[in-house]
Amino acid sequence: MRFLGSTLLALSLVLVAAPPVSAKPSADAVAAKKAVVQGKREERKKDWEAAREAYEKALGLDDKPATRIRLAKVEDKLGHLIEAADQLQQALKSKKLKWAERRAAKVHLKKLEKRIPTLNLEVPASFEGHVWVDDEEIGQGELGEPVAVNPGTRQVRAEADGFLPYKESFEVAESETKAVTILLTEAPPEKPEPKPQVKExxxxxxxxxxxxxxxxxxxxxxxxxxxxxxxxxxxxxxxxxxxxxxxxxxxxxxxxxxxxxxxxxxxxxxxxxxxxxxxxxxxxxxxxxxxxxxxxxxxxxxxxxxxxxxxxxxxxxxxx
Structure with a gap:
């Protein structure tokens, strides 16, 4: 009995100490890893568009915070500061992120936030219309507040009933805060349509x-x-x-x-x-x-x- 007890104890210790058998990675995980390797290769060639495409493909197959951090660096190189900050924020929400990666991501995000320029869109007090920055419509609650934009050439458009459409382009530098006053001109009264010439x-x-x-x-x-x-x-x-x-x-x-x-x-x-x-x-x-x-x-x-x-x-x- 004493011998049998010792044998069972030794066997249980072996089972506990044995490392778990790792599961075979899925096809998506394998394809995502290949896409990440491709993205790194494009980064070395400084082909930022191709690198971004590779990392986005990898995220679509296997969403990993480390891949998002790499995509954020590429977006930064392309001048897409808002998109880069968004990728870092999503990566920091993950619990899978290592301590060193998390610390580096926080530092990068803090620097990005200081570099992102803003537009202050000023409209008439009685304005009831629509405002767009590039192709994104700005809500009524955001008018008069700083609107984050990427650096470069930005286009502001506005439309309202009874006024001529407004459109103007601006150059915005990193860290700049630019005030944009939207001036609307009343539309001239509509001329009566000429009566169509009667074919008769x-x-x-x-x-x-x-x-x-x-x-x-x-x-x-x-x-x-x-x-x-x-x-x-x-x-x-x-x-x-x-x-x-x-x-x-x-x-x-x-x-x-x-x-x-x-x-x-x-x-x-x-x-x-x-x-x-x-x-x-x-x-x-x-x-x-x-x-x-x-x-x-x-x-x-x-x-x-x-x-x-x-x-x-x-x-x-x-x-x-």
Whole structure:
């Protein structure tokens, strides 16, 4: 029994003293470690953008405070002081941070906070609008208070109803406190929008021109027919005058008389159609220019075209 007790005691001491078996690292942890190695390599080459990308990749796979401290140094090199301070603050919240790393991070953060510049944004007392520094909107409660920004060129924008948009760029140095007064100019009263040009004016003008040309063509054709039939009727009349004695015609000349009468009627109709066609054509063309008929309502009242038809004269008389 004494031997068995001694054996069990020795075995228990061996089990207690034996080091724990370490778990195999996950694939993400392995990939994160490779990304950190890549970031260090880019740091040695002073390729800060590539180093930042590598450390951000590592943090996305395995969030370690030591990686955040390295990322803070790279952000500092890029002039991103606010981002660097944020990484250090997050690293200091971790309980996994070693004492020496924590002390170095605190020193770095204290120096960064002194280097971060600020803007004091001053707006009118009754300001009710929006203010942006670069692409970040500043809340109403922050207006009039120091706003931390990174050094370099910063752009301030402001918008408010009834005022013209404000936009101005500033150069801000490290540790500088710059006062920015946002001056807003009242927007001019809006001009009444011009009434859109009614398409009907153009279409009406085009239609009038088309009708004018068609009317002229019909009128011209009517005059040609009227002239031809008039000449034919005159010839028939002369023939009757030579055949009839004392305006008395024989039965054989009746057909010739009817023919002459028909020719005279056609000639008259041709002259009437020609006169009306020419008159309408001239009227439509004269009233189709640039919508003048709408601008001057009395234009039509002042425009008058009268066809003139007589055995000795064919044409139109116009008043404009």
């Amino acid at each position: 004016d153009t279409e009406s003008s085009s239609a009038k021109k088309t009708l004018g040309y068609v009317s002229l063509a019909v009128g011209g054709a009517g005059l040609v027919v009227g002239t031809a039939m008039g000449l034919a009727a005159r010839s028939t009349r002369n023939e009757l005058d030579s055949s009839c004695k004392n305006d008395v015609c024989s039965e054989s000349e009746r057909d010739l008389y009817d023919k002459g009468k028909t020719q005279a009627n056609i000639a008259t109709a041709g002259f009437v159609v020609g006169g009306i066609g020419l008159g309408l054509g001239a009227f439509f063309l004269l009233t189709a220019d640039s919508g003048e008929g709408k601008k001057n309502p009395t234009a039509e009242a002042r425009t008058r075209i009268v066809p003139v038809l007589s055995p000795r004269q064919v044409g139109v008389v116009g008043q404009f």
